Amino acid sequence: xxxxxxxxxxxxxxxxxxxxxxxxxxxxxxxxxxxxxxxxxxxxxxxxxxxxxxxxxxxxxxxxxxxxxxxxxxxxxxxxxxxxxxxxxxxxxxxxxxxxxxxxxxxxxxxxxxxxxxxxxxxxxxxxxxxxxxxxxxxxxxxxxxxxxxxxxxxxxxxxxxxxxxxxxxxxxxxxxxxxxxxxxxxxxxxxxxxxxxxxxxxxxxxxxxxxxxxxxxxxxxxxxxxxxxxxxxxxxxxxxxx
Amino acid sequence: xxxxxxxxxxxxxxxxxxxxxxxxxxxxxxxxxxxxxxxxxxxxxxxxxxxxxxxxxxxxxxxxxxxxxxxxxxxxxxxxxxxxxxxxxxxxxxxxxxxxxxxxxxxxxxxxxxxxxxxxxxxxxxxxxxxxxxxxxx
Numbered sequence: 118x119x120x121x122x123x124x125x126x127x128x129x130x131x132x133x134x135x136x137x138x139x140x141x142x143x144x145x146x147x148x149x150x151x152x153x154x155x156x157x158x159x160x161x162x163x164x165x166x167x168x169x170x171x172x173x174x175x176x177x178x179x180x181x182x183x184x185x186x187x188x189x190x191x192x193x194x195x196x197x198x199x200x201x202x203x204x205x206x207x208x209x210x211x212x213x214x215x216x217x218x219x220x221x222x223x224x225x226x227x228x229x230x231x232x233x234x235x236x237x238x239x240x241x242x243x244x245x246x247x248x249x250x251x252x253x254x255x256x257x258x259x260x261x262x263x264x265x266x267x268x269x270x271x272x273x274x275x276x277x278x279x280x281x282x283x284x285x286x287x288x289x290x291x292x293x294x295x296x297x298x299x300x301x302x303x304x305x306x307x308x309x310x311x312x313x314x315x316x317x318x319x320x321x322x323x324x325x326x327x328x329x330x331x332x333x334x335x336x337x338x339x340x341x342x343x344x345x346x347x348x349x350x351x352x353x354x355x356x357x358x359x360x
Numbered sequence: 361x362x363x364x365x366x367x368x369x370x371x372x373x374x375x376x377x378x379x380x381x382x383x384x385x386x387x388x389x390x391x392x393x394x395x396x397x398x399x400x401x402x403x404x405x406x407x408x409x410x411x412x413x414x415x416x417x418x419x420x421x422x423x424x425x426x427x428x429x430x431x432x433x434x435x436x437x438x439x440x441x442x443x444x445x446x447x448x449x450x451x452x453x454x455x456x457x458x459x460x461x462x463x464x465x466x467x468x469x470x471x472x473x474x475x476x477x478x479x480x481x482x483x484x485x486x487x488x489x490x491x492x493x494x495x496x497x498x
Contacts, residue, residue, distance in 0.1 A: 156411075158440065159414075162394040162439075184409035184410060188411045188412055191412075
């Protein structure tokens with residue numbers, strides 16, 4: 118006897134497949150859809166075979182036996198791509214709880230504040246770097262523009278911007294100004310360009326606490342919850358069918 | 361801080377054995393994912409997170425050890441059938457032989473503790489205890 122899925126069950130399945138798709142974002146479209154079709158086929162067969170009376174309970178059982186999308190896709194993607202798919206859940210409070218749990222309240226809060234302070238300091242340093250890069254680039258630009266304008270209108274902004282033509286022979290100073298402007302501009306642009314290394318490093322550093330939280334959550338808390346027999350997954354599954 | 365992650369250890373151990381079991385099952389007949397799971401878990405009630413076989417199947421398929429083909433089902437959506445290729449059959453033979461040897465190794469290793477070490481060690485511990493008693497009594 119075939120058991121067709123009703124609307125509510127279908128919604129739960131679609132929510133699951135949607136999450137599976139999100140986990141497979143790094144794959145080519147064809148591969149992703151093929152795996153989703155295969156998993157849907159599994160869910161259909163498993164659902165049809167299950168004897169559970171209540172339909173919602175039955176589909177939740179099917180999905181529970183199948184496992185979380187992350188388990189179905191593990192090994193399909195490289196580590197970095199998998200991380201992209203999971204980045205959304207890094208609750209800050211878990212980090213706080215982790216610190217407080219380990220170090221006790223005063224020390225834990227202190228450690229947390231220290232960590233936040235370090236994070237802010239790093240952000241400030243990066244900001245400073247970019248401001249300096251921007252200043253260099255702007256100075257270079259201005260030198261070139263002002264030199265050009267002054268070539269046509271001598272004395273332009275002479276009181277505000279001091280360039281070499283004010284104490285050197287203009288015939289020598291103009292090319293020198295251009296060279297200086299170009300050097301400054303290149304310096305600024307080069308700093309911007311090299312900044313990607315800093316940004317990558319910063320992204321890694323900022324990602325570290327997140328990674329350790331995820332690690333702890335997946336390996337300890339999650340399994341602890343499962344060992345106690347709590348339905349730690351089901352509420353998440355139902356998110357598509359609230360109301 | 362170092363935590364022994366038993367869950368992960370078990371997962372690692374299972375992964376290789378599960379792969380061998382899949383090759384063994386496909387050596388007999390071709391299967392689609394769900395039927396393969398039913399075949400593997402059987403009536404023994406072996407606990408298996410069913411989704412874990414799909415990454416293994418797709419890796420085996422990439423490695424050319426199994427071939428895959430979509431076929432219509434009499435009811436419901438089409439199913440993806442997997443069959444062992446020639447190199448897959450060869451891989452199964454090699455791995456199954458290796459697994460038997462490893463099984464013997466594990467059996468021998470743990471039985472050796474029972475047979476050889478315990479009888480020798482146990483009296484020694486008792487002697488030490490007696491020695492302690494004597495010292496305390498004196």
